[in-house]
Amino acid sequence: MGARTKGRRRATDVLYAADVRGVPVAEILAQEASRAEHEPERATSWAFARQILLGVGEHRDEIDELLTTYSRGWPLDRMPAVDRAILRVGVWELRWSSDVPPSVAITEAVESAKTLSTEDSGRFVHGVLGRIAELPTSP
Known part of the structure; x- marks a missing residue:
């Protein structure tokens, strides 16, 4: 698994944990940052995860509006929590990460959904992100 894929997975884990535990993402982010300091092998994936988490935090209202x-x-609130986390990462990549091609963002999200969620989640994630990817980008 590549560093960016691991970063996406770490970001998804943090978003999921914050959602399920009902705590701010910043709290889990701080815990994970501390953990990453002591595990140098996580440095590359953690940097990307942190970028995603900060981006999702900055655009959370817009992301959730697009998802809705x-x-x-x-x-x-009806989506499985893990699907919400995967979708938030995917939407951030599609709309605010200029260095990730849309096809990569969607494929990574679908693979995460197939691995981490329900049998139907891959198709659901693909459909939602596919519709969002078709939107014109902001200047």
């Missing part, structure tokens, strides 16, 4: 609009009948 394009999930077609699936309110955020």
Whole structure:
């Protein structure tokens, strides 16, 4: 697994943990940053995870609005928590990360959903992110 894939997975884990535990992402982020300091082999993936987490935090309202609009009948609170986390990472990459091609962001999110969530989650994540990827980008 590449460093960016690991970074996405770490970001998803942090978002999921914060959601399920009902604590701010910043709290889990601080714990993980401390842990990463003592594990040099995590440095590359952690840097990307941190970038994702800070980006998701900065654009959380916009991300959740896009998810609510394009999930077609699936309110955020009805989605499995892991799907919400995966989708938030994917939307951030699609809309605010200029160095990640849309096809890569979608493929990575779908693979995470297939691995971490329900049998139908891969198709669901693909559909939502595919619709969002078709939106015009902001100047």
